[in-house]
Amino acid sequence: MSGRRPDPPHRRHNDEPSFSLDELTSAAGVTVRTVRYYIAEGLLPPPVGGGPRSRYTRDHLDRLRLIGRLKDAFMPLKEIRRRLQSMSDEEIRDAAGETAADMAPPAPLASPPSEGATDAAAYIGRVLRESAPPHYDAERLVVAARMPPRAQSWRRIEISDDAELLVTEDAWDRRGDQIDAAVDWLRRILNER
């Protein structure tokens, strides 16, 4: 793509598959809110047409998939936008790394669709990352929660009205004196005023 903004998609070939917003979000595993946000931020071109009849193209899907990958690699959105602007549609498609078969719009559903557990895991991972409240790192939390069972038992120690200390039972057993000293120190500091 040569210009700063992506080409308006209505100039694209008509024989490419197009998607409704729902189909696009399902195919890309993102939320509607995310799509709107990316459009507002210039990461995605606006849809073809307006209102409930608006359609999205394969270009949208390629971009969403690439953005997902770059986000997985912890690239900031600003940097992702800069990179997308310097790439052609073909390059984006290649980078998104999808085959033509993945691009077909959802097939008519003759039987209950089952996309499998791995797919569910990827979907949930993405939703958790996108919905994480401030200071809540879903990835790290889940990792932390998967530590061996012994480390999963935590003891809560109240420091003040608005602060608590969490220590594992293991640490409580092994390092009781140090923890007591730390608690005393924290209480003194936090309750000073």
Next chain:
Amino acid sequence: MTDATPSSLTLAALWERPVVAARGDETGLVIRITATETPSAPQNRAPIDVAFALDRSGSMAGAKLELAKQAIAAASHHLAAGDRAALVIFDNAVEVRHELAPTTAEGRGRLRRALDEVGPGGSTNLSGGWLTACQELATDPPAGDRPRIQRSLLLTDGLANIGITDPGELAHHASQLRRRGIATTTIGVGEDFDELLLSGMAEAGGGAFQYIAHPSELHAFFEREIGDLLDVVAIRPRLRITFPHGMRGHLVNAFPVERAGGTFHVDLRDLASGDDLALVFDITTAPGEERTRLAPTVELVWTDPAANRQVERHLDVEPLTRVPWQEVRHAPHDDDAREAIVMERAARDHREAIRLDRAGRFAEARAHFRQAGVALSAAPQTARVREELHISEDLAARSFAPLDEHTRKQRVFESQRRSRGTRHRER
């Protein structure tokens, strides 16, 4: 109009009446899905993966949390070594307390110990807790080729205030996970949760919504829920109905529908032995030549755990005949169909009334209760219809002020439960 081939589900179609006016008309169609009365033999049932997402926010402190913990521990004893269970607790943080593991005697012991350690905490990250529970089910792909039942059970007593809090967005994710094999059941305890959020998640997520007015009901609920999972005879049933040119249909029940032209796909919930479900469609027919006939095509697909395969059934629906309008008045009515239709429409009116009541649109809410009452009073007066009529008239007559929380929750629960099918449990 019944498919006679033996299988775990039986299908039948009933019209409100066999004819429609040739000048254009409205009527109702009932598709009745009945699950076999006999549950699968224990060795043939589908293995179950269940993940409990337990709210331990501050408001759960006391009887709610203690009884929920006891109920989960007791219910897990019905699971066998081939099943698996996980426990996720959430307040403002989310913690996997017990990873998905086989429910052997040892596994159940570990689950119980994990429950014992749960104490109350802070606010409510409902989406994080629920999604992490689903993740427990998803991260470990079911081993072997037997279809497994994957169910998350979300228990909360409050409002989602951290993470995703928008009911529409949560329902969207629930439906996406349902498509990926994971169903969601939601349990609201007490009077402070959002019944529309929880019922919407269950509706989209292929599970059930349960209102628990008092924590003492938790034990019986979990016993029943796990019992239903043990007796599942049809996993992820999906109905496809295609209306012919000149006929339109609209599903009244609370199930997610995907529509493409005249074809509708309805994602039903897993059905247990003895389940009985009446799907009601509002039908409109366009003007047409007299004596022409109209019928939709109906198919149902599901996975049969005992046979370990996907089953597809086609239902032959007797066509409706277009007749001069004068003849319609004398046409016989099917009383069973009329009862099912009027009850389902009343349930829809009640759900809409509660939504309006919550939005502060009291006059419109009362009008929906009144509309339900008028329709019910014109139907054959069976015991069920009379009871529903009484409730509708009572609610329509209330003053223009918010309904109390118990009434709202009870109405949403009752209307959704009926809409999504009931089970004959007196076994």
